[in-house]
Structure formats: C-alpha cells, structure tokens
Amino acid sequence: MSRGFALLAAIFVAVFMAHTARAEGPVTIVDDPAVLAALDAKGFDFASIFGVDGKGDLKTLYDKAPAYHRIVETVATDVAALRAEMKAGGRPLYEVIDGNVGRIIDMRWLKTDAARFRLVGVLNRLDRRDFAEARGEGRCGEVRFIYRLAYSFKKNGKVLASRLPFNFNAIYSAAPDADGGCVGVAGRWTPQLDESVDTGWLIGGPLEKAGLSFEQLELNAQVVRFPSGQETEFGGQAAYLMRIFGIDGEAVSEKPLENTPDAARLAEDAALKAKLADYISANAAAVDLGVYKIPHEFL
Structure with missing residues (x-):
C-alpha cells in the first residue's frame, strides 16, 4: 500500500468513525448556528412563546404581546430599584457613557425594532x-x-450588530410515552446511522410540539457592569438579574427561584426555619440523589 493511499484511507476511517460517533450518541445540546437559525424561522422563535407571528423585533413584541410588555416593565422596575440602591451607596450608574464608570442596561433595547431575542441553543434535559x-x-x-x-x-x-449578555430560557416539559415511560422520549434524541441532526430531524422528532408543554420563562441577564479600571481588585464586576415568569395567555406570574430559600424571611421566622430543617431531614435521600427541590413556602 502506498503512503498516499494509506493516508487517504486513514482520513476516510477517521471521518467515518467521527460521523458514526455523532450518530450513535444521544443529542444533549443543539448549538449549530445554521440549525438554530432554521429553527428560529420555523416556529421556535422567541415571539412564538407569546403567540405573536411575523416580525420578531422587540418593538412589535412590546406593542402586541401584553405578557412580554408586563415582563419588560417588571425588569424595568427591578433595574430602577437596583440603580437607586447603588446610587445611594455612592455608585451611580449610566446607560451610555465613555467614561470609566459603572454602566446599567438601557431598557430601550427591550422595546426597539433594532433588537430581537435570537435562538442560540437547545438543551435536552432528560436528566x-x-x-x-x-x-x-x-x-x-x-x-x-x-x-x-x-x-x-x-x-x-x-x-452595527452584536449580542448582549441578556438571556431568556424557555422551559418545556416533555410528555411521557403512551405507557408512562421515557424510553421512547430518550430514543427520539438519538439519530440513526443514516440521520443527521438537522432542522427536519429535530422538528419531526425530539422537538415535535405535540410532546412539549410550556412551563416557564427564566431570565438571566447582566444588568450592571463596572469596568476593570474602576474595580481594579476584581478585574471588573457585574450584577445579574435572575427571575422566573409563568405565562398564561396575557397573564404573567412571578415564580421563586428554584432551591433559593428566602434567607431574610427565614431569619425572622424561627418556626418557618425549623419547619425547613425538618423537611430537609425528612427528605435526606432526595438530597443525596441531587434531585431535591425546596417547597415554595420557603423560597
């Protein structure tokens, strides 16, 4: 066998084996930009969460979707409160400035036709x-x-185009198989040898809408940023806002963060604190398994 032929054969085997490994393993994350853009254009865009078709810009969404409008106003209230608190502590914040000062999110980004929320990832959380x-x-x-x-x-x-560290996480629960199990659900995330992880495969398989039910919308957004020139000991500093919203048509509800006890309220209520300790002791097995969720009354 010639050296050139051997090299070509080795490359072919390597490519084939890599493809086989991808095909045989379950898909846990979809992060291919082309696939995500196609999903975004085929009914998995951010506006679809609020029942808005057509343009996905945030001015349209703010004007036409009451639920999104309410979420933006809630975030604006949080940002204003944080800004006032930091100003009272001697740390004023600014939306647009070139100086070496703290910056805060400009809320106009959430209601302008120059911006939209783009799909940047799909996660399989069968776990x-x-x-x-x-x-x-x-x-x-x-x-x-x-x-x-x-x-x-x-x-x-x-x-001028870019992205900002302001993210929403739309969570959908996956319905079980007809027999109540999850074998079929798990199997739909594993492509066959002759299948590729493209838009058609996803929409016709693990992302088939009939098997998904909307649960909640989670926010994880950087709303404040102090530059390294101001925070020299930390190389910069940022503050993030985290919230969870339930959406039911035009109605929006606020949900507590998972497994995040209200420390201030528990410190003031000895009976509630003791009740939480008893509840954790009674559910030690679930804690050990890493699947424990603290009831809402403690959050």
Missing part, C-alpha cells in the same frame, strides 16, 4: 426526569430553548 419522579410527576425531563438579546442597525452608512 430532569429525576426531579419530576421525586415529586411523583410523570414527566420525561425538559427541553430548554435559550434566547439571547441581539441588535442590528445602521449608523453613518455602517451596520
């Missing part, structure tokens, strides 16, 4: 089935759609 099972719920984990704030506009004849 969350254990959390549901611990609570006696018959769900087969979750599917999570991650959306990130992006903008694009023209200024002085140039297109």
